[in-house]
Amino acid sequence: MKGYAGKILRVNLSDGRMSKEEIPEEMMRKFLGGRGFAAKILWDEVSGVDPLSEGNKIVFSTGPLTGLPIPSSGKMVIASKSPLTGGYGDGNIGSMAAVHLRRAGYDVLIVEGKSERPCYIAIQDEKVEILDARDIWGKMSFEAQDSLEAKHGKNVGVLVIGPGGENIVRFATVMSQRGRAGGRPGMGAVMGSKNLKAIVVRGTGEIPVFDVERLREMGKEGYGEIKGKENYDFWIRQGTMQVFEWANENNCLPTSNFREGTFRFSKRLDGYALERLKVGRKGCPLCNMQCGNIIKDAENMNAELDYENVGMLGSNIGMDDLRKVGVLNRMADEYGLDTISLGSCLGFLMEASEKKLIEARIEWGDFDACQKAIEDIVKRRGLGEIIFEGVRKASERVGGDSQDWAMHVKGLEISAYDCHACPGMALSYGTSPIGAHHKDAWVISWEVSTDRFSYSKEKVEKIIELQRLRGGLFESMTTCRLPWIEVDFGLHWYPKYLEAARGVGISQEEISELGDRIYTLIRSYWVRESRSWSRKMDYPPSRWFEEPLNQGDLKGYKLDRARYDGMLSRYYEIRGWDEDGAPQKETLEGLGLGDVVSVLGENG
């Protein structure tokens, strides 16, 4: 099929073997690309292994729209068995590496095995080498990127880890272009465990496309439409930071480790505060609505801010100075740590310190202590020893009632929306296929605009609809969802883009089926890999059920456990999963996942 290079590049770091494999057309039809391909590959190839062992694999996967001249298409998915959660993990990243990989003639790169020494993979079209990385091992992600560009030229795509990934901090991410990050559930730690510092890729070919002329024309129109949108200018000014004021107003801004949904000093951190400090913007390739806001941070260095990191490294830890938040965020980017998990980990430590569950003192909003804690996390010493495996593991270490306020689902720290008064968003976190993340179904806005406090069937259906589009279609095409969701770029463009790229479009039914297939396969992966799978894995933390909000207009609100459970059952019902959330035989067969039945059946 057109639209694909049609090839998987496989590199084994243990023995240096490399191969180029055809992607069967059936796989393209059934899984589309990106996340779909990654889920299929991990299901087929990575079973029962320790995520940090040689047996794990890491998949860099593009889709049929990646790298094409259409809005915000410079994205790829990085997936692996997660060392943070023990289940399926992935994240998307905007990087020239995505574009170059496609131009080099590959849709997917699979890295397996483990190198004896620090290494990196250099791909130049047909030529693939495993090179010595000892001189860049230990370097910060920005500096390592610079060194690799000095060696290979600026016209390359680079994916790199920082010291966080090298030291196998479980929430280490993969970095690119000094600020792009991806792979929250420890994809950087998987690279580190393989002694793989970086991937450098340069492709000089053309991405095969069914109708280049039409694609170019429609791409141009698409870029134009985005620029003409009513809220485009405001988006350019604030990007995702416009959410800050919104979240505070709606009592869902994470504050004091998700105890509250409003922050007393929110005006010091919101999108308008950002505008006063902003010195520039950056973002992913092929995007004309770049959303990385650059400010001069408290150390007078450039730092990039978006809503998630200001929510988690700001209000969630009582940090009320945007320039200080900038420093913490820059440190996370340089070390290659996930900013969301980092904010949650710092909040956890602060609460543990307040409750005297740990000896060390770390106060809310203590900037110096936070900086030191980040260094300790990367070096896995002091406070870092408690928290480097994320809040779930930390709560096992510190004990007390900390499991109730270790803010995660399935081991992945919750991103920046408090759900005391948002049952739908809580379910969205509960059922997100990588653990608590907002990427798949950000239902809050819709929820607030309808019947916010209900646990209705409509909410469950809305979540599934969003999961199909955001988690299925966008993650697999693979392009950024923000043009559609943030500035209202027409969804109708995407089937047309797919048709011009592949010669085959996609119908509404096919989109739904694709999303359902991917979700059910990922869920099967969780069930297979978890030693003790149960529906409890889909529950958010007790804090939201037991401790009501103490401040703001929604004081007194908390979630109702029985009604949440009712929503979860409805969710399973629609998905065709059983009461424990495991896919049923008929569902698997109906989605063309017959091969999964025998495996799950054996285990079940």
Added chain:
Amino acid sequence: MLSQSLGKMAEFRFLGYLGEIFGKKRVRISLESPMKLRDILEVEFPEDRSIVLINQRVGNFDSLIRNEDKVVIMPMISGG
């Protein structure tokens, strides 16, 4: 007295780019009788992409607004 007349006004707040469309982020208006939100504002909003909260409850541009109501109009954003 000023404080009394202020107490009798309806308050309107606009979040995000809707503040730019209206031209202000906050305004207080005294209403002689209940009026439809649409008729009070006299500015066209992207209604299908806006959320209207009246005293913390969901409303719409046809809702009747009375003095002392607190109205927040916010964009239907998508949060990344």
